[in-house]
Amino acid sequence: MQTRPKRSEVNIEDTWELETIYPTNETWEADFAKGSAMQPGLLELQGHLGDSAQRLLEALTRRDAAGDILGRLFVYAYMRLHQDSTDNTYQAMADRVTTLANDINTATAYQTPEILAIPQERLDALLTEEPRLQVYRHSLDEITRERPHILTAEMEALMAQAAELGNAPERIYEMFSTADLKLPSVRDADGNEVQLTQGNFVSHFLEGRDRDVRRTAFEAMFGTYESYRNTMAAMLGAQVKRNMFFARARHYDSSLHAALEPHNIPVSVYDNLISTVNNNLPILHRYLTLRKKLLGLDDLHMYDLYVPMVPEVEYKVSFAEAQQQIAQALAPMGEEYVSVVRRGFSSRWIDVYENEGKRSGAYSWGSHGTNPFVLLNFHDTMDGMFTLAHEMGHSMHSYFTWQTQPYPYSSYTLFVAEVASTLNEALLTHSLLQTTTDRSLRMYVINHALETFRTTLHRQTLFAEFERDMHAQAEAGEALTPESLGAIFKRLNDTYYGPVVQVDDLIANEWARIPHFYSSFYVYQYATGISASSALASQILAEGQPAVDRYLRFLQAGSSDYSINLLRDAGVDLSTPAPVQEALNSFGRYLDDLEALL
Secondary structure, three states: OEOOOOHHHOOHHHOOOHHHOOOOHHHHHHHHHHHHHOHHHHHOOOOOOOOOHHHHHHHHHHHHHHHHHHHHHHHHHHHHHHHOOOOHHHHHHHHHHHHHHHHHHHHOOOHHHHHHHOOHHHHHHHHHHOHHHHHHHHHHHHHHHOHHHOOOHHHHHHHHHHHHHHOHHHHHHHHHHHHHOOOOEEEOOOOOEEEOOOOHHHHHHHOOOOHHHHHHHHHHHHHHHHHOHHHHHHHHHHHHHHHHHHHHHOOOOOHHHHHHHHHOOOHHHHHHHHHHHHHOHHHHHHHHHHHHHHHOOOOEEHHHOOOOOOOOOOOEOOHHHHHHHHHHHOHHHOHHHHHHHHHHHHOOOEEOOOOOOOOOOOEEEOOOOOOOEEEOOOOOEHHHHHHHHHHHHHHHHHHHHHHHOOHHHOOOOHHHHOHHHHHHHHHHHHHHHHOOOOHHHHHHHHHHHHHHHHHHHHHHHHHHHHHHHHHHHHHOOOOOOHHHHHHHHHHHHHHHHOOOEEOOHHHHHHHHHOHHHHOOOOOHHHHHHHHHHHHHHHHHHHHOHHHHHHHHHHHHOOOOOOHHHHHHHHOOOOOOOHHHHHHHHHHHHHHHHHHHHO
């Protein structure tokens, strides 16, 4: 039986070099002590922020210094934990830094309400008086814009203390799903008993040609989740109640409003996405009808949605080959961009393969003052290559932001987080289609592009609709039970897929498998992100350097302006449904291309 290696058995060149953050755990401990010692200084200026420009500047810079250290402490502890969640050392370090983060947030919680207590005329005068405060102008504007949702200093301190409790559902889910949840073994198409994992479920099983294997893996995965559905529903229900508590305490209209308003994103953007995708479902149904035809199936099931529709092409790509293909595809971005990508490949920014206890999925992470790092669970498939391109897009966004912006603007909002990642994917698709005339391979690449739209635009919008509906149900006073959560999820799958697909009953349990539901109202940004990146990639390929320059300015901007404005300056206006509609039109054009090749 094939099993995952232990962490100690993984080749070091296939692991990320977190020693560039802290060479040893002892150096982490030294910074932890330094961060802990900063807490009294953070409180010293409480009650005096409006006294002078120097007092305000000192308070903000002390906060940033603590946040800078805390960011490195946090990512080191958690990335160590994510590489092996069974390691008690890093479980303890992650717990300690989470507590420290909440302590520091509590110690600085007075700042926002105290800044709001300063009359606007006085605040403007302080900014004029001290030029070094100018760097904080946008962040201060953001605070004053959020004035209706900021509480008293005492209440803000209480809210900061409640944050650790509020993070419990996500932490419990993470530990349960990575360390305790045991998935069964499944016999693959070669007759080998293979342990089912989150990482190999799609790439090794659902993308396989053997339909019996696909069905068996599907039933094993979601049958396992069904057996834990009461526990999983309690976790997700607690996450929703957490969102409701913080939204109501801060006087937002809803949990959705609370998630979007701090980033100045209108709720209409979320609703427009869902309505635009729903209005275009006939294109999805046309694609699914073609899928059924090409697979030669009398009926299409949920476990048939991932297998490539072009059976004569077996596309295998090693990790080294994937790196080369990606660098070549990103050439339109210019020499500087590609050189940074290659540096990431050669400098151990990436933790490549699965091992026991490693977190599933993939992400790019890091902090101001570190390299970007990428967690993968790489398989030698086209999906694996595209996942690498995707995460390196995130890493480029972080890299250029950290190289350009001061600490206060060294992050970027969730709303733009998926733009750079999916733009890399769009350029990779274009490159693959430009560099092959093989009809079968072209069909295969177009199939992958269609699946990217289906899984990133349609599927993530379905998830977004699920999040909206389950929160609305809870906010209306109705309980979230395994049955009600399953009913919402099954209904949405019936709407999106039902006209063509036999929507298997077990799919009603899929909500329990999605970790992003613990980063509430995050997934919709995959859909808006691919809509924006589709437009930006087209501009880069058509215009060349002017579009590249606009895009690099966007990557360098971090959070120095509102996300809607940053994207508009780059060339895309997501305050309207137009980019989503254009992305859906692109999906239709790929479908036309595939039908023409047939």
